[in-house]
Amino acid sequence: MGPELHTIHGHRAVETLAAKLRRRQVVGSREAALETVLVLRQVVSKARFSNIQQLIAVIRGVGRRLVEAQPKEHTVGNTVRRILHNIREEASSATKVSAAAPARNVYTISKFVLQGQPRKHNAGVPKSEATATLTEDDPNDPDSFARGLKPVLMEAIQDVLDELETVYDNVSKNAKDHIHSDEIILTIGHSKTVEAFLKSAAHYRNYTVIVAETAPSYSGHDMARSLSSAGISTFLVPDSSIFAIMSRVNKVILGAHAILANGGLVAVAGSLLAATAAQAHSTPVVVCAGQFKLTPLWNLYHDYGALDLGDPSSVLGFEEGKLVERVDVVNPYYDYVSPELVDVFITNDGDHPPSSVYRLIKETYDDDDNEL
Amino acid sequence: MPPKSSSGKEKDIADEDEVLQAVILADSFNKRFKPLTVGKPRCLLPICNATLLDWTFESLALAGVQEIFVICRSYADQVKAAIRDSKWSKPSSGIKIVPIVTAKETFSPGDAMRDIYTHQIITSDFVLVTGDLVSNVRIDEVVRAHKERRRTNKDAIMTIVVKEAGAVHRTRSRGVSGVYVLDPNTSECLHYEPVLGYPPASRVTIPREILAEHPEVEIRNDFMDCSIDVCSVEVPSLFQDNFDYGDIRRDFVYGVLTSDLLMKNIYCYVAKDGYAARVADTRSYDAVSKDILSRWTFPLVPDNNHPGGHSYEHLRGNKYIAKDNSVSLSRTCKIGNNTLIGSHTTIAENATIHASVIGQRCTIGAGATLRDAYIFDDTEVGEGCFVGGSIVGSHVKLGKGVRVPNGCIIADGVVIGEGARLRNFERVSKKRGASSKAVADGSDGDDEDDEDSELEEIEAHQEDAATILGKDSNALVWPRGSPADDEDELDEREHYNNLRLMRIGDDASDLELSDAGSNTSSDSETESESSSIHALSRTSSMTSVSGPSLSHSDLSAQTSAIHSLSSAAAETEFRSEVAQSLERAFDEGHSVENAAVELKTLRMASNVPLRRVREAVVGAIVDRVPLVPGDASAQRTEIAKMVRRWGPLIDKIGGVDPVETIEALQYHCAAAGPRQGLFAQMLVALYQQDLVDEDDIRAWHKSPAAKGEGVKPGSPLAEGLQKCWEVGAKLLEQLSEESEEESEEEEAPKATVKAAAKEEGESDSEESEDDSVRSEDSAPSKPAPSSALRPPASSTSLNAPPAKSTSQPVQPSVPAKAAPAPAAAPTPPPAPASAAAMPAQSASTSVPKTVPRVAKAESSEESSEDDDDDESGEDEDEAGP
Incomplete structure (x- = not known):
């Protein structure tokens, strides 16, 4: 199941924005960022996925498309990255709610410089299999993961949107x-x-x-x-x-x-x-x-x-x-x-x-x- | 006309989310790109590595057009396939593209418009463009402005997008352009006059009504026609109603604006921002390519929004190199500024490339030099080749050391042997052997047949091909064309000399582009540009108020000859009708007024210039005079009788121009053998009847047409003309003797002089400066017909110059050189005419606001002219360029 299959959702909106960016009908860093968030929200709400990697692939695909359309509006790519970051965070916290708190790796300055802020899902993903609330790749109900996660994801995207609006x-x-x-x-x-x-x-x-x-x-x-x-x-x-x-x-x-x-x-x-x-x-x-x-x-x-x-x-x-x-x-x-x-x-x-x-x-x- | 939605409210809602439609005329209806367009429609030629059609689609997409109809004729299959395979036909493009194949008998844009009408595809205001448009103009704003206007004025049927470009601009066509007369406040296009690059036009004719109705007009010769028209639904139906409309500008716009019956308005939209140009010929291909590379079309530039979907990296100096790292540039090659290099292209050592566009998958050999060259895809340029100012098609192979100098066009698939040296402006295409198969595959319609026969003809003349093309070449050399070839060409836009102005690399510096007839004119004329337009000096028939440099002449030059050509058929019909009508009038003894009304109606109906009517009337009168051989005095009485009875008709047909009357008389007498002798007596009779005065005769006498210029020397007509001219000279001598005797009475007010016709000569003679210069300056070659329409009302004021100003000539508006010349100077100086010459770029002139009032005053022969004259004089000083 390639991610390409999923990019069809919200395709029209993506193409429209890409064309607008290409034709410079959307200009200015904030406006471009806002339009990107709105398109991504549409994409995520329509996307069908059974694990987080699929969703991320979809978003990256859309992001690539938009960035290629207008590489000079950097905020488009930034917004996509930001949303990916937030989605990963939300997903990892959602999937490990009931999981026992893992033994966290120790924070060190050198590690921080090398890797940036530690991502919790590094540890969380493998363990989440155990939870009953959100299961990735559930063979019986492949949509259950998406159904469960989507409200949280929407919230994460809304955060980005709010931040842009109050910036x-x-x-x-x-x-x-x-x-x-x-x-x-x-x-x-x-x-x-x-x-x-x-x-x-x-x-x-x-x-x-x-x-x-x-x-x-x-x-x-x-x-x-x-x-x-x-x-x-x-x-x-x-x-x-x-x-x-x-x-x-x-x-x-x-x-x-x-x-x-x-x-x-x-x-x-x-x-x-x-x-x-x-x-x-x-x-x-x-x-x-x-x-x-x-x-x-x-x-x-x-x-x-x-x-x-x-x-x-x-x-x-x-x-x-x-x-x-x-x-x-x-x-x-x-x-x-x-x-x-x-x-x-x-x-x-x-x-x-x-x-x-x-x-x-x-x-x-x-x-x-x-x-x- | 398609039905509109019924209720007004519904319509408003419909306006909101109406689909914006566009029509692309994908066929060019001419052959300027031959031989590149052998086997390929023009709209699929690449410019900056994307087809013209893609650029056009992108331009329309920028404007938010949602539905596009592509009208294609030749190679319709290829166009359809190209549309089907392009990104535009994907659902995500948001644009619906419908190709429409028109009949092979579609020979002009007008035919295509009629086709659109019969298809009934247009439901609302639509955008009409050609299939070779490159634009970033916000067409949606034009559409909005158009709709806004339509709301208040239902007769605003069209908005033409034009762009200011200056008189000399690489992108502005030198061959085919137009002069626009605009109302600067509403930007309504009041008049349009098509202008050819060759033969150079020296004047335009502006109907007098325009000056009377609009206090301010702008005459613009610096507009570049973007070929973007926003049209309302009735435009196709207008084409349907007027089956002779061919070209959209020359026939439709001109026709609508000069028609007395249609009462439709056309507006111009002067695009301040944005770029729009069409690739109408190889010269503009070069210019538009350069404009794209120097980013005038931003955001439609190779590195940003390339219509072909390629991506290019923009390097310092406007160099664009394909981004996918597939271009191989050798270490020692030199890439100059304004260059575009397509993907997978290899450029070998020491190659120099400057201001050129190179397609995809090309190979440029070592040491080759490309300058202003346009190389399409998959072409191989051998070692040490030189290509300059030329277009080289795709899959071409140039052997080692081939020289392709300025202006060459090499069609697809040509192989040129080692060391071949092409001449300038050589056109080369592949032999038919291989290509005819391809033709057989496709539909073999008329077009391909035409092409076959054309190629056959070319094949017949290949004596020197081998020496030019080198060995192992598969190519044909196309005939080079010459000015002599175009005798049979109906459309003078496609004449050889005019085409020269439109081909790549040709600066046409050897073409005589200054006005051939204006030998008398001075510096301003010679320094003005080839396409400059001279505002015309006052003509005798103009009243002093009719304004600054905007006065007009009946003798419009070649420009109006264009229209006479196109309406030749209508004219023959008209001539026979007029003859019949006059016959009736003479036989049944109609009153002059009634006959005049009948003639006017006829003229309206067949839309011929006034001059034709005048010629017909003069001719008819001459022919009606009973010949009394051998008895001069009896003959004179007959003529006097005739002229007294019917002479006034000459001035009642809708305008007064005595000079033209004499000319018509001269030409008629000269042609009508036995009646040649009548000329002198007729002229005297006209003079006595006060239909012409001495100055008119003088003006006529000086005009080149009167001397028979433009008529083949040696022919009987020319001899006749010469005789008549000599007779006229004698008459003039007599007249000036007489008038000298009576010069004391010069100051007498005109009105009293009127009765004694002979005295007029002197009092009017200052004005003759302008007249005579005008006529000297006028049409060099042929008796050009007039397209000026005159309001009959002004005829009364004709011979009534202001009482006071008899000794103070009314100057043409432009003050600079228009020094008053001494009265009745035998050879008037050329100054006024040249002073009236308008700088080519633009002359915005305000006609004094007093115009209507003054006109009225004068026409009723009041004596308030003093102040008015002063006023308008002042205004005239202010005006002018």
Whole structure:
């Protein structure tokens, strides 16, 4: 019984999302993550399986399909990994409820570094055969396992969904501890997380934000409009003046598209400029991002295409016929910002230095899922 | 028309979840890709390693189209098979694709539309595209805008998607394009004029009503036609009703917009974001490939959403290499920018590849050089080959050291021997021996038969093939074509010279693309681009208000000749009808008004240009004059009688253009042997009847048509024309002598002068600058018919220039060079015409808001012209490019 058989369930929804991702009709890391959760919930609710491995194979199949459709939306893969992690946990705890508590292996630092957070089901699965409540591969009633487990799994998926929905609030709940009165903050692009973070801090503090306009998408314009309408004193500056004004800036706050395992990040184009300028002026660089952006990838910065080069039309008008023929336009959407340039990540799971991002990743995902 | 749901409420609900339908015209109805399209439909040619049809499907899928009808004609089996095997026919694609095979007798998009009508497949507004579209335009937004418009205006039947592209753009077709006249506020397309690259068009004709009705119009020559049309259900039925509509743009759009009866509106959607272009010819194949590689089509780019389902890795410099690690690049090969390399392709040492697309499973030999080359799948390029600016089909074998220079097209399966050196623009296909079997397998419809006979013909001319193709070649060299070949070609879009503008690698720099007739014109003309359009200088019949550079001319150039061709049949019919009608009028003594009404109706019915009517009327009058040989004065009386009785009819048929009248008279007299002598007397009679004045004669005299240009020299017609022209010259001499005597009366108000026709000459003469230049600048070769429709109302104001402004000529709108020339200068300077030349890109011109009022004032011959004139003068200064 190959897993392929099972992928037919929820196939339509998967294909639709894959097509949407491919056609860039779903963009933005949070939206992509949300859509992925919804599709996976559908897949799991329809899936037929008699042991946990089958279900995991189904989800991985779907995940692979979605990631292949759009490898640049990292949150899709992250969400799949996260759900796999949660499902394993739920399944193992469910199957060993009545089992006698196994002799747990001893926690050691070295083991932790090597394997990440220990998974309980390692020990639990073989022993669960004994339980009467949930039996894997029951020959009499193959669906009993799925029937018993599904409510728990749905709950696990719902947790992921809830986390995604509350991520902005949770990231910004400690905003007032990071921003002090009369500070000057510089930001770039229109990151929803940063926007919520700044607005939340504005309830307690009186400070100034300088927004770089973020050519050629000019998403900085929207950001400035949004912040100033929330009563924050806002300046909009061209990207070219980032270095010049950096000496007056107290803190640089960046959003992220994806946080890589080495502590670097993929962020809107111009972030590298801001981060480098900040380093030259020894200004702290703070990155606000939800946990779902943690991506277990190391080698992205070797990949030129990972910067997601968009169409040249925002840089060079199509009507400039003579130039279009002679000029090659490079219009990357993202920058890779290396970990040395970042001081701290503020996530919905607390604040972390870049050097400990790998640990967060190990906690959040299972190592087996790094390659879907 | 399919029935609509009955109640309004139901309909609203239906609108919500209506299935968006699209129709793909998968056949191109022309042969621009021959010989690549021997044995294969064009829509299955690959571009960037995915078939054109896949790109089209993807473009439509982006827009959320749910049901697609593919209209195929030639090689329908292959198209159907391709659709069946593609990812699109899987249920998960969410798109229902229905191939529809039309009859072999479908020869134009219009025929296909009629077919759609008979199939009754269209239930709501639909998207009409061609099968060679590459687009990322949000068509759903266009559809929304279209539906929105339909809610308030049921006559908005079509929305054309256009893209601003500038006058010179690699993706904009140089061969076939169009000029759009838009209302900038509503983006309604008020007029459309098809433009050919060759012969170059120098002018467009815009109906005067448009200028009268719209305070602001935009004339755009920089639009790229994306060939995406959102049509409402009645569009196919309109095609059904008008069986002569062939092309969607040239016939349908033009026809609908110029029709007096249909009263339908067409709108344009200027796509600001997004990219859309069609691969209509090999030149645009090159351009669109480059646009895809330089990511204009994002997110439809090889590394992201490749319609063929391949995945490519995007490397610095827009290099795309297939991702599955199957490409073997040697250490010393050079891969330049903007290159795409398909999977399982091997590139040997020291090969250089630049700005090229290479298919799957190809082998590029050591030291080969590819530049702007498009190589389809499974092709082998030998060692040391050179391929530049060419398209090489699949399964082709190029031997060692073969040189494929600019513009070559090598069809599938060709083998070219070692060391062969092709000439530029060589077209090569495989000999029929092997391929005819394949044809026999498939359906052997007319199309394949046609092709067979075509190939046979080519086989008959293979004297030099062996020397060109090298030994062991299995190929045929196609005839190279020449301008002389296209005499029998009916469609001038497919003429050799025009096709040259559409083929890959041909910059056509040797083609004479500037306006041949505009010798007098100055710098702005020569520096303007090949397809530039000149706004026309004022014609004598225009009142000063009719506006800035938008004035129009009756002598529209070649552009309108196009339509005369297509409606040639209708015209013959029309001519006989007019002859009969006039016969009746003369015999039964109808009043001039009644005869005029009858003629107008006839003209509407058969939709011919005004010029034809004028020619017919002038001709009929000349023919009715009883010949009195040997008695000049008796003859004169006869003519005077005739002209007095029927002359006014000439100006009552719907527009006034004395210059054209003289021209018609000249051509008629020159052709009608014995009546040639009547020309002079007729002209004098017309002059005395106030139907023409001196300036008109002068203008006529200067026009190339009057000198008989464009008529074969030596023919009797040309001689006749020449004689008439000389007669005219003499008359002019006399007139100018007379008018000099009376020049003191120059300042006299026009109205009083009117009675004494002879005095008019001088007072009007300043205006003649424009007239004469206009006519000099006008149609170089043939007496072009007019397609301008004039409101009869304006005819009254004709000879009534503002009282004050007699000494102050009304300038053409563009201020720059339009210096007032001295009155009645013998050779007027060319300046005004060229100044009126509109830069090719776009000229958005606002017609002063005062237009309607002024027009009224003038037509009722009030004397309030002073201020109006000033006002419009100011506005004219502001306007212009």
